Amino acid sequence: xxxxxxxxxxxxxxxxxxxxxxxxxxxxxxxxxxxxxxxxxxxxxxxxxxxxxxxxxxxxxxxxxxxxxxxxxxxxxxxxxxxxxxxxxxxxxxxxxxxxxxxxxxxxxxxxxxxxxxxxxxxxxxxxxxxxxxxxxxxxxxxxxxxxxxxxxxxxxxxxxxxxxxxxxxxxxxxxxxxxxxxxxxxxxxxxxxxxxxxxxxxxxxxxxxxxxxxxxxxxxxxxxxxxxxxxxxxxxxxxxxxxxxxxxxxxxxxxxxxxxxxxxxxxxxxxxxxxxxxxxxxxxxxxxxxxxxxxxxxxxxxxxxxxxxxxxxxx
Amino acid sequence: xxxxxxxxxxxxxxxxxxxxxxxxxxxxxxxxxxxxxxxxxxxxxxxxxxxxxxxxxxxxxxxxxxxxxxxxxxxxxxxxxxxxxxxxxxxxxxxxxxxxxxxxxxxxxxxxxxxxxxxxxxxxxxxxxxxxxxxxxxxxxxxxxxxxxxxxxxxxxxxxxxxxxxxxxxxxxxxxxxxxxxxxxxxxxxxxxxxxxxxxxxxxxxxxxxxxxxxxxxxxxxxxxxxxxxxxxxxxxxxxxxxxxxxxxxxxxxxxxxxxxxxxxxxxxxxxxxxxxxxxxxxxxxxxxxxxxxxxxxxxxxxxxxxxxxxxxxxxxxxxxxxxxxxxxxxxxxxxxxxxxxxxxxxxxxxxxxxxxxxxxxxxxxxxxxxxxxxxxxxxxxxxxxxxxxxxxxxxxxxxxxxxxxxxxxxxxxxxxxxxxxxxxxxxxxxxxxxxxxxxxxxxxxxxxxxxxxxxxxxxxxxxxxxxxxxxxxxxxxxxxxxxxxxxxxxxxxxxxxxxxxxxxxxxxxxxxxxxxxxxx
Numbered sequence: 001x002x003x004x005x006x007x008x009x010x011x012x013x014x015x016x017x018x019x020x021x022x023x024x025x026x027x028x029x030x031x032x033x034x035x036x037x038x039x040x041x042x043x044x045x046x047x048x049x050x051x052x053x054x055x056x057x058x059x060x061x062x063x064x065x066x067x068x069x070x071x072x073x074x075x076x077x078x079x080x081x082x083x084x085x086x087x088x089x090x091x092x093x094x095x096x097x098x099x100x101x102x103x104x105x106x107x108x109x110x111x112x113x114x115x116x117x118x119x120x121x122x123x124x125x126x127x128x129x130x131x132x133x134x135x136x137x138x139x140x141x142x143x144x145x146x147x148x149x150x151x152x153x154x155x156x157x158x159x160x161x162x163x164x165x166x167x168x169x170x171x172x173x174x175x176x177x178x179x180x181x182x183x184x185x186x187x188x189x190x191x192x193x194x195x196x197x198x199x200x201x202x203x204x205x206x207x208x209x210x211x212x213x214x215x216x217x218x219x220x221x222x223x224x225x226x227x228x229x230x231x232x233x234x235x236x237x238x239x240x241x242x243x244x245x246x247x248x249x250x251x252x253x254x255x256x257x258x259x260x261x262x263x264x265x266x267x268x269x270x271x272x273x274x275x276x277x278x279x280x281x282x283x284x285x286x287x288x289x290x291x292x293x294x295x296x297x298x299x300x301x302x303x304x305x306x307x308x309x310x311x312x313x314x315x316x
Numbered sequence: 317x318x319x320x321x322x323x324x325x326x327x328x329x330x331x332x333x334x335x336x337x338x339x340x341x342x343x344x345x346x347x348x349x350x351x352x353x354x355x356x357x358x359x360x361x362x363x364x365x366x367x368x369x370x371x372x373x374x375x376x377x378x379x380x381x382x383x384x385x386x387x388x389x390x391x392x393x394x395x396x397x398x399x400x401x402x403x404x405x406x407x408x409x410x411x412x413x414x415x416x417x418x419x420x421x422x423x424x425x426x427x428x429x430x431x432x433x434x435x436x437x438x439x440x441x442x443x444x445x446x447x448x449x450x451x452x453x454x455x456x457x458x459x460x461x462x463x464x465x466x467x468x469x470x471x472x473x474x475x476x477x478x479x480x481x482x483x484x485x486x487x488x489x490x491x492x493x494x495x496x497x498x499x500x501x502x503x504x505x506x507x508x509x510x511x512x513x514x515x516x517x518x519x520x521x522x523x524x525x526x527x528x529x530x531x532x533x534x535x536x537x538x539x540x541x542x543x544x545x546x547x548x549x550x551x552x553x554x555x556x557x558x559x560x561x562x563x564x565x566x567x568x569x570x571x572x573x574x575x576x577x578x579x580x581x582x583x584x585x586x587x588x589x590x591x592x593x594x595x596x597x598x599x600x601x602x603x604x605x606x607x608x609x610x611x612x613x614x615x616x617x618x619x620x621x622x623x624x625x626x627x628x629x630x631x632x633x634x635x636x637x638x639x640x641x642x643x644x645x646x647x648x649x650x651x652x653x654x655x656x657x658x659x660x661x662x663x664x665x666x667x668x669x670x671x672x673x674x675x676x677x678x679x680x681x682x683x684x685x686x687x688x689x690x691x692x693x694x695x696x697x698x699x700x701x702x703x704x705x706x707x708x709x710x711x712x713x714x715x716x717x718x719x720x721x722x723x724x725x726x727x728x729x730x731x732x733x734x735x736x737x738x739x740x741x742x743x744x745x746x747x748x749x750x751x752x753x754x755x756x757x758x759x760x761x762x763x764x765x766x767x768x769x770x771x772x773x774x775x776x777x778x779x780x781x782x783x784x785x786x787x788x789x790x791x792x793x794x795x796x797x798x799x800x801x802x803x804x805x806x807x808x809x810x811x812x813x814x815x816x817x818x819x820x821x822x823x824x825x826x827x828x829x830x831x832x833x834x835x836x837x
Contacts, residue, residue, distance in 0.1 A: 032714025036721060036752070039377065039453065048749050049721075051453040087372040089522060097522060152554070159562040167558035169548050170524050265548070265555045267523035275369070275551070278684065280714050 121203025142197025247303030360543030388827030391495030459488025674703025720752030
């Protein structure tokens with residue numbers, strides 16, 4: 001088991017290093033000069049070549065690419081992600097501010113997805129008939145519906161028509177807990193819809209598969225009630241693939257927050273990334289991508305390890 | 317069996333459904349109660365939705381409209397603009413001009429910066445000298461380069477002597493980046509946040525917003541009705557409009573054109589639109605067909621300006637057949653009809669230039685600003701109609717800047733705005749180092765000389781004659797081919813009173829009028 005875990009961690013570190021190198025190269029190969037951008041915000045400004053050269057020097061962009069890569073790599077390995085080109089804020093500090101917000105959003109969305117998706121899928125498998133058909137249609141829509149479309153519909157209904165919830169923005173929990181919760185609920189639901197649909201579909205097919213197993217028939221023939229069999233054996237055994245789906249889904253969700261954060265003006269990690277990319281704020285882009293890569297890889301390792309615990313065959 | 321199972325399941329599910337319903341009702345009630353939280357009902361607080369998070373403020377440097385908005389709130393220059401957009405003294409209580417090259421500014425008594433330190437004539441002298449130095453990246457060079465000397469006559473009096481008359485000088489002093497700041501801010505490293513404006517920054521929350529509080533040391537503090545401005549960042553145009561329509565904020569800047577109708581037709585909301593920046597085609601004149609003025613003129617005649625307006629701005633703007641001039645009566649009618657939509661004339665000019673069968677060219681735009689891409693698509697159609705086969709190149713904004721500055725294009729669609737309304741803003745299109753938004757490699761000393769003569773003129777006749785000459789040259793040499801002006805809109809709830817969207821290029825400085833804005837709830 002220890003070897004298995006160590007091997008997975010080793011592969012994970014390799015992956016993060018690869019991502020780190022790729023993002024560095026991609027950023028420097030894509031056209032666009034951060035210095036020029038910094039000096040040419042919006043209309044009316046037109047920076048002189050001298051001024052641009054001065055800013056490039058300040059930002060260290062006049063150094064050879066290899067030197068910049070080494071500085072970035074050695075910094076990242078010691079936990080120093082540099083400072084934002086735009087506002088001089090330490091990248092680790094910016095991530096420290098934004099990451100909890102995104103994790104809160106993703107966490108709530110996951111909770112909604114599991115709490116709604118698992119019972120729904122199980123019920124659909126067990127009841128069958130029209131309920132199953134409706135579930136099938138609804139979850140298809142849920143999976144296919146782009147998250148920003150659903151988000152926009154939520155805003156239209158709950159903010160613009162009914163006036164029940166604020167249309168977007170952010171308030172710290174400590175400043176106003178009620179408003180914080182209000183501002184969190186719509187983005188979380190928007191994010192959860194596709195995820196819940198996937199979880200429901202996965203649960204449904206897993207439960208259906210289990211229901212047709214020989215041991216289910218055996219258990220019933222031994223006189224156990226359908227309900228006991230379902231609760232004790234079918235559902236529990238169906239949850240293994242569901243755990244994997246949820247694990248992978250959480251990773252994917254970290255990427256899906258980009259659009260949700262935009263629609264709801266939610267200042268999380270993804271909106272930081274989008275703004276940093278358009279501003280060619282290299283240190284911030286690199287820092288955020290590394291953070292997401294580490295999270296994604298860690299979640300995968302955890303899922304793999306859990307799987308290894310549940311099913312010793314995968315450890316080989 | 318089946319029936320009993322389902323009924324049992326239903327029974328089992330019931331309490332949970334009830335619990336869920338209760339939770340949903342509770343959360344909705346909570347939502348409804350919390351709708352108007354804490355400070356939002358305070359009549360002294362304006363909740364503002366801003367289109368971008370301002371970058372770290374750097375003294376003197378032009379950093380975009382979101383930054384300019386903040387500057388208009390926390391800073392003041394010697395001059396400012398009033399609610400009618402008229403040039404009026406700001407930190408200066410009065411300005412005297414004993415002769416066309418001498419300006420005597422008398423400051424208000426007892427001025428202080430928001431950090432409590434006194435604002436003296438020496439601060440004025442140091443600030444202006446800093447802005448007049450090209451090494452500091454200031455956007456005011458064109459206006460301040462004529463300064464011969466600045467003397468602090470006393471604590472409250474400053475005399476500025478110019479080498480030659482400059483009828484845009486005072487207007488340059490009203491630009492938000494011309495603020496008078498403490499000496500400690502006069503460098504590129506110190507954030508430019510200490511000023512002597514009507515508000516001061518109380519709190520900044522990265523990515524979320526900022527809170528500005530009324531600054532009691534402002535010279536006109538008794539007329540400032542707002543105690544606080546709560547700024548929240550809404551980078552997405554739809555989200556910003558939603559925030560206003562749903563009542564989350566009282567006011568927003570930069571209403572996107574596709575939201576004009578929706579915002580404008582909402583009860584209790586005002587849409588204030590004014591013509592602002594202008595769009596145009598710029599050329600790479602270093603070689604190839606566009607080095608020939610006849611070809612550039614052909615482009616100017618080939619553009620269907622009404623189509624471009626519809627495509628990019630849902631017709632919220634005006635076709636522009638010349639250059640934008642100020643509403644100065646002395647310049648009325650000058651320069652506004654240099655070209656028209658005349659594809660036949662365009663074809664003739666192309667034939668005259670030796671391209672009767674047309675040619676191919678690349679057109680640089682950007683995918684990041686839809687309105688520039690849509691304008692480019694419209695221009696592409698127009699040029700194809702006269703025989704110029706145009707390939708569109710639409711990188712993101714950063715890529716667009718780099719290609720523009722390197723001259724990596726034949727044609728480009730651009731949008732720009734003058735820092736001042738005085739026609740001297742056109743000088744940077746015909747003179748000086750290349751940059752991303754002027755025709756690459758283009759220079760015309762004759763036009764530059766005529767524009768400068770207009771700037772130096774001390775009487776209306778000389779002025780009009782100089783500009784007439786400049787615009788005649790413009791018409792045939794075509795430093796750029798104009799397309800249209802676009803409406804820039806601010807929008808606000810009916811509760812907001814006293815705010816004005818200033819007209820023309822000044823629309824981006826409308827934040828000045830928040831000093832006299834109040835909110836009635």
